[in-house]
Amino acid sequence: xTMDFIISAIVTVVGISTPILLAATGELxxxxxxxxxxxxxxxxxxxxxxxxxxxxxxxxxxxGVIAAAAAGAAVSMVFGVLVLSLGSNQVATGLxxxxxxxxxxxxxxxGFTGMIVPQFSSIFPSVLSHDPFWRVIFGxxxxxxxxxxxxxxxxxxxxxxxxxxxxRAVGENDLSAHSIGYSVxxxxxxxxxxxxxxxxxxxxxxxxxxxxxxxxxxxxGRGWIALALVVFAGWKAGRLVIGAYLFGALMTLELYAKxxxxxxxxxxxxxxxxYIMAIVVLAxxxxxxxxxxxxxxxxxxxxxxxx
Amino acid sequence: xxDTYARLELRxxxxxxxxxxxxxxxxxxxxxxxxxxxxxxxxxxxxxLVKMIYGIMAPDSGQILWDGQAVRIQxxxxxxxxxxxxxxxxxxxxxxxxxxxxxxxGLDTKVSRAALEVEILxxxxxxxxxxxxxxxxxxLSVGERQRIEIVRALLLNPKLLIMDxxxxxxxxxxVGQLFETLRKLAAQGCSILYISHKLHEIIALCExxxxxxxxxxxxxxxxxxxxxxxxxxxxxxxxxxxxxKVAGRTFGDVKFAVRNLTLPKIGDxxxxxxxxxxxxxxxxxxxxAGVAGNGQNELLEAxxxxxxAHSNDAISIAGAGVGKCGPTERRAFGLGAVPEERNGHAxxxxxxxxxxxxxxxxNRMNMVSAQLIDPSASNAFSQKVIMSFGVKAQGTKATxxxxxxxxxxxxxxxxxILQNPVVLVVSQPTWGVDAGAAAAIRQAIVxxxxxxxxxxxxxxxxxxxxxxCDTLSVINLGKLSKPLKVGEVSVEEIGxxxxxxxxxVQHAH
Numbered sequence: 001x002t003m004d005f006i007i008s009a010i011v012t013v014v015g016i017s018t019p020i021l022l023a024a025t026g027e028l029x030x031x032x033x034x035x036x037x038x039x040x041x042x043x044x045x046x047x048x049x050x051x052x053x054x055x056x057x058x059x060x061x062x063x064g065v066i067a068a069a070a071a072g073a074a075v076s077m078v079f080g081v082l083v084l085s086l087g088s089n090q091v092a093t094g095l096x097x098x099x100x101x102x103x104x105x106x107x108x109x110x111g112f113t114g115m116i117v118p119q120f121s122s123i124f125p126s127v128l129s130h131d132p133f134w135r136v137i138f139g140x141x142x143x144x145x146x147x148x149x150x151x152x153x154x155x156x157x158x159x160x161x162x163x164x165x166x167x168r169a170v171g172e173n174d175l176s177a178h179s180i181g182y183s184v185x186x187x188x189x190x191x192x193x194x195x196x197x198x199x200x201x202x203x204x205x206x207x208x209x210x211x212x213x214x215x216x217x218x219x220x221g222r223g224w225i226a227l228a229l230v231v232f233a234g235w236k237a238g239r240l241v242i243g244a245y246l247f248g249a250l251m252t253l254e255l256y257a258k259x260x261x262x263x264x265x266x267x268x269x270x271x272x273x274x275y276i277m278a279i280v281v282l283a284x285x286x287x288x289x290x291x292x293x294x295x296x297x298x299x300x301x302x303x304x305x306x307x
Numbered sequence: 308x309x310d311t312y313a314r315l316e317l318r319x320x321x322x323x324x325x326x327x328x329x330x331x332x333x334x335x336x337x338x339x340x341x342x343x344x345x346x347x348x349x350x351x352x353x354x355x356l357v358k359m360i361y362g363i364m365a366p367d368s369g370q371i372l373w374d375g376q377a378v379r380i381q382x383x384x385x386x387x388x389x390x391x392x393x394x395x396x397x398x399x400x401x402x403x404x405x406x407x408x409x410x411x412x413g414l415d416t417k418v419s420r421a422a423l424e425v426e427i428l429x430x431x432x433x434x435x436x437x438x439x440x441x442x443x444x445x446x447l448s449v450g451e452r453q454r455i456e457i458v459r460a461l462l463l464n465p466k467l468l469i470m471d472x473x474x475x476x477x478x479x480x481x482v483g484q485l486f487e488t489l490r491k492l493a494a495q496g497c498s499i500l501y502i503s504h505k506l507h508e509i510i511a512l513c514e515x516x517x518x519x520x521x522x523x524x525x526x527x528x529x530x531x532x533x534x535x536x537x538x539x540x541x542x543x544x545x546x547x548x549x550x551x552k553v554a555g556r557t558f559g560d561v562k563f564a565v566r567n568l569t570l571p572k573i574g575d576x577x578x579x580x581x582x583x584x585x586x587x588x589x590x591x592x593x594x595x596a597g598v599a600g601n602g603q604n605e606l607l608e609a610x611x612x613x614x615x616a617h618s619n620d621a622i623s624i625a626g627a628g629v630g631k632c633g634p635t636e637r638r639a640f641g642l643g644a645v646p647e648e649r650n651g652h653a654x655x656x657x658x659x660x661x662x663x664x665x666x667x668x669x670n671r672m673n674m675v676s677a678q679l680i681d682p683s684a685s686n687a688f689s690q691k692v693i694m695s696f697g698v699k700a701q702g703t704k705a706t707x708x709x710x711x712x713x714x715x716x717x718x719x720x721x722x723x724i725l726q727n728p729v730v731l732v733v734s735q736p737t738w739g740v741d742a743g744a745a746a747a748i749r750q751a752i753v754x755x756x757x758x759x760x761x762x763x764x765x766x767x768x769x770x771x772x773x774x775x776c777d778t779l780s781v782i783n784l785g786k787l788s789k790p791l792k793v794g795e796v797s798v799e800e801i802g803x804x805x806x807x808x809x810x811x812v813q814h815a816h
Contacts, residue, residue, distance in 0.1 A: 162411070168404065170414050172401040173401050175399075181382045183410075
């Protein structure tokens, strides 16, 4: 194993983990507020096609990312209205959102197949970003740094600010938060919108950073991995980063197995690894922590202020 | 008094819910520095009235005046801004968070963690409320949780403090201390609206009492000039039955014996049980007093079979060792157990009353044959419980969660009592239950003992234990005191045995 190989492996893992990290960060905030939005995959696809389409028309990838975030947030509001204002079942509505996103993105994307969009240029001078060693720090798309900045900001807000305290309180005991005088519904709307925006950005990473092309269902189930990751991380921001890179490493294995012509096991085996790991990890965690006390206590329960 | 306005005046407040008029033209006036009692049974409309004062609900009609000005209190934040603080009966706490975070959530101004901690310690010292700000709430006892609410409210320097049943879990000394605090607050001009079912407390503390019944204002009086009995009768609108206990009863054989029961503590904040020993004879009512968090929950779990002892001999029912038997086996030997938490421990709140009956009574009441539940048997039994204990419920299909606290407690007690247990262990039988229901529950306990069952009552309500029990022990830091004969021991002595929270002994003056 050469230094070169290790560095290129790290670069690949960080790149491939970023969309999962983005989507999971959004979902973390949503779940911390007590809402379970299973529609991450759908919102990611909507973000992917919107980011692609806007970049294609404007030739500005930054506008593309902003549009992807807006589209993700907008489609999450459909979920928000159904779940928060109309009190529908969160699991069923989330699944419907996932399916809606797949269908809608395919419909919008029909005219964009085969097109190519301009990519982000590095924010660092090419001396650093293309240096065989320093690219391990400087050689990524700007989105990678933005994703890391966001997760650290979210972790800080959740644990050290009043806004984060209130958000956690709403997810922990909605009735108490209501009786103290916090707007449970309002806070949850904001959390869902944030989650949608993050999923939208995560989706745009697929169509604008990983490949500059649009393909149907190009997020390939990573939205579901992001959901598992939130549980894996025990609803903690720090563990979310570690978990995302762990899953990224598993996905990288598939790429290397294919590239090196490694015939010992079929590449489908490596491709299935992240999903198998998701199941194993969840099983191990639920065994270790049988009380499930890490989950926000109101997760998935509709808020119905009765009296 | 022409120069002072009332701190709070309610004029003809009405509030209607679907199918019920919760408040019907209720008026009341609280002067600055007045300690005002609000009395009434569960469902009398006290909570609704208080929620409107605290801005959680809006009245349908009527006026709220604050310092002489008509105000509309839109939400609790607005209430707190006016200077209204509230200590809830059903705690508005966040279980997975620390004491400090819980208190911070109740404040509207931004305070740094360190500054808040200093303030909390100051309030705790001033008012003698002990709490560790860094503890997670889920590890705290009911009594400690209540202290969080009190500290949270006091931090706001309120001009009106609403207290919903604040003393249910305090030692007599602590109650005395709280009353001193409240009187000090009142002397500084803070008005107090005090909701309690403990009538002698209201007589000792309050200057005015407003009595509600069925949403209507029944009377406003000076409680210091009334007897507890008179107040209770105004509250329930009927004559109060006194608990009838046959004098000079004799007890039978030992039915329940606990020998050298020692269990390690579970979790960081559990309490270890240390060589617990006691025995209860047929017909005897044995009380276990103590401040919340001294091992009561652990003891109930150990007696009920949720946590197993290390040897079979540690616990025996009518001579048979059951220390290593689980709850179902112990039930087969004739044990009944009623834990403190009604919803989630004693009953499943989303299950119907009928299904909740199956959960503990299936074997003793023959509700299961060939592994199938016999719905007619469970329905009949559940119906019988409802009838014999006067449970107000929409039939046996009503969910446990739909019942008020007092009614659910009556149902749960009835479910265990009608199984004719050899031994019945009950924790906090009348916690948060109104006077009428509490009297009914206490009478049922006495009646069951008279039929020859051995009774163990774990309670933080010392008055209740003194009224019911023949023998009494005090639990402190997981150790049980020697049994004391009720009638031969003074409240002060028991209070000293109870100590403070986690063994801090408070000295009697």
